[in-house]
Amino acid sequence: MIRFAVVGTNWITESFIDAGQKLEDFSLHAVYSRTEEKAKEFAKKYQVETIYTDLSELAKSNQIDAVYIASPNSFHAKQAITLMEHGKHVLCEKPIASNTKELEAMIQTAKENQVLLMEAMKTTFFPTFESIKRNINKIGKIRRYFASSCKYSSRYDKYKEGIVLNTFNPIFSNGALMDMGIYCIYPAVTLFGEPISVKANSVFLESGVDGEGSLLLQYEDMDAVIMYSKITESSIPSEIHGENGRIVIDKIHDIEKAEIHYLDGTIEDITVPQEKNNMYYEINEFMNLIKNHQLESTVNSYEHSMITAQIIEKARKEVGLIYPADKENGI
CATH class of the missing domain: 3.40.50.720 (NAD(P)-binding Rossmann-like Domain)
Known part of the structure; x- marks a missing residue:
């Protein structure tokens, strides 16, 4: 136990x-x-x-x-x-x-x-994300990763009334990039590793955090286009584009369905049934690691977490998003 x-x-x-x-x-x-x-x-x-x-x-x-x-x-x-x-x-x-x-x-x-x-980061342990990793070779040479994670925050209504809750308070190192953008970045890092360069844009709120934004990650022979928001909503799916087809992912922040759309028009459903409460998989991984006396996950590894943190930090520096925690650490 x-x-x-x-x-x-x-x-x-x-x-x-x-x-x-x-x-x-x-x-x-x-x-x-x-x-x-x-x-x-x-x-x-x-x-x-x-x-x-x-x-x-x-x-x-x-x-x-x-x-x-x-x-x-x-x-x-x-x-x-x-x-x-x-x-x-x-x-x-x-x-x-x-x-x-x-x-x-x-x-x-x-x-x-x-x-x-x-x-x-729960999504990287989902059975359907594992299926994406297993099947990604079917779409040929990867040329683009596109991910969208835009969800209107119920707390934004309070913000517009003049009440700044934790979600939109820079004291707590919050905002759209940290909360929603990371759902797009972490899977990209898991699949493709560290990018060569990071370009960023953000829309700032008066409180000093970002309400929405976009990233362009450049890799050697592909790019990753990312958009995220806490002040607007989008139902645009995320996609991985290969030279032989594309993988369509319904929601990158809460993956439920994935399909391969081949160039000839055929579609292959690569969805795997998942637990309704999808936090199950990250907890299962964590507990199994403890029981097996392993001190690091190979999926949500130190390297993946660090590369993700580096991307977020580069993006924040580019747009001028600074937290009190940065000043405390001399960043």
Whole structure:
């Protein structure tokens, strides 16, 4: 049995617990929140008796094996490092850190303490994404990757009313690139590796974060065109273009369907049935790694997380998107 604690009490944490409870060796043992009231309220939903409002006390507990972090982005690095220094395995929500300096420190801490650190980018573990990787050779030489992740945030309505929630607050290292753009970038890195160059454009909000934007990643003989948003909605599918056809992906941030469209007009459905709560697959990977005494995922690896973080950082520098966490780390 792997005894989990969760850091954060929002909807994504609820989804994590729901998915985790489908796995035989998953046990929710403790809840952390900065306020006792929230911790108690959340823990009560899951009949959990142990709560923490002091992260160092959670880190010191010998009743916890692993921690899922779903706090605001700017807290990820400090919380993960504190937990790993006390021997806890950490599954950290995407983006794993505010910048590359934080991620370097997190990876170093994981290695020094012989614990597992993994970024919770769920889509790269989906059976249908695995099917895309298996079948990508069928479309011939790849020439373009196009990905769109544009979803209107319900919190934007509050923003327009003058209420700036965490989602649109630069203090928390937030915005469209960090929240939605990463869903396009990480799969590109997993499939094609590190690009030669990064070009970026962003539409800024008055709060100091980006509401939407676009990226152009240049590779040796292909490019990746990416668009993302939290202030507009799009149903445009994502595609991988090859010289013999293209792979059409319904939603890159929540993949449910994938098809190969060949040049002769034939279509091959390469979709694989998936769990309704698709966080199941990343949790399963994380738990299997712990049980097999492996300290790094080959899918959501340190290299993939670092290249993704580097792309995001280059894009932010180009458009002038700076967070307080950058200044703290001398970036």
